Amino acid sequence: MTSSGFPRQGGASVLLELILLAIGLQRDAVCTCTDSPGPSFTSSASEIIRGKYRNVFFGFSVKVPKGIEARSDPPPTPDRGFGILLPSGTYISFLAQGEHGPIAELENERVANLKTRTAHVRSLDYRTSLLGRTKAQQLTAVYDCGSSETEYMEEFRLVFDEERHTLYEARIVARKGEFAHDKRIYEEIAKTWGRTPLLDK
Numbered sequence: 001m002t003s004s005g006f007p008r009q010g011g012a013s014v015l016l017e018l019i020l021l022a023i024g025l026q027r028d029a030v031c032t033c034t035d036s037p038g039p040s041f042t043s044s045a046s047e048i049i050r051g052k053y054r055n056v057f058f059g060f061s062v063k064v065p066k067g068i069e070a071r072s073d074p075p076p077t078p079d080r081g082f083g084i085l086l087p088s089g090t091y092i093s094f095l096a097q098g099e100h101g102p103i104a105e106l107e108n109e110r111v112a113n114l115k116t117r118t119a120h121v122r123s124l125d126y127r128t129s130l131l132g133r134t135k136a137q138q139l140t141a142v143y144d145c146g147s148s149e150t151e152y153m154e155e156f157r158l159v160f161d162e163e164r165h166t167l168y169e170a171r172i173v174a175r176k177g178e179f180a181h182d183k184r185i186y187e188e189i190a191k192t193w194g195r196t197p198l199l200d201k
Helices: 103-117 176-190
Strands: 047-049 052-055 060-063 070-072 081-085 091-098 120-131 134-144 151-161 166-175
Touching: 060 091, 060 176, 091 176, 103 120, 103 134, 103 151, 120 151, 151 176, 166 176
Parallel strands: none
Antiparallel strands: 047 070, 052 060, 070 081, 081 091, 091 166, 120 134, 134 151, 151 166
């Protein structure tokens, strides 16, 4: 299990959570069982990302909307993507990691992790969606952390590239009442997602 709550998957490298802290953060991030970013990722050493982001190691790119800053861990930490922490506490991330699939197994691991770290998963919705123009498996969950009546929503979109043995993942987690509003930023980034050439070795 990683410090961010993601399980180790099939002996592959651990999924590294990376985040963005928006300027003017006014509220605490969503509760601990949501697997929100920790304070260690708000270090001034984190790399700030604005505008176009391209990952040459895993081969994907997105565009961060104007006025939003993303953060990723600085070198020598491997660059697997970035994250965004909005003033509302909503967390958004676009990440990649080496994987061996199949996609159904990876999706099931997300569900198992949700059930482990949350008090009560109230609903799960599976459907086909898009990450950029690429077909993606989408999982949306509604749950609570047990300490309050507040409900949270979490969505994953997973794309597995068999040729590259790479899992691409987009994620948003928010309080249920803020999910629809903040998802607009997530969707704006997701629609710009695309695979790009890998760095020549």
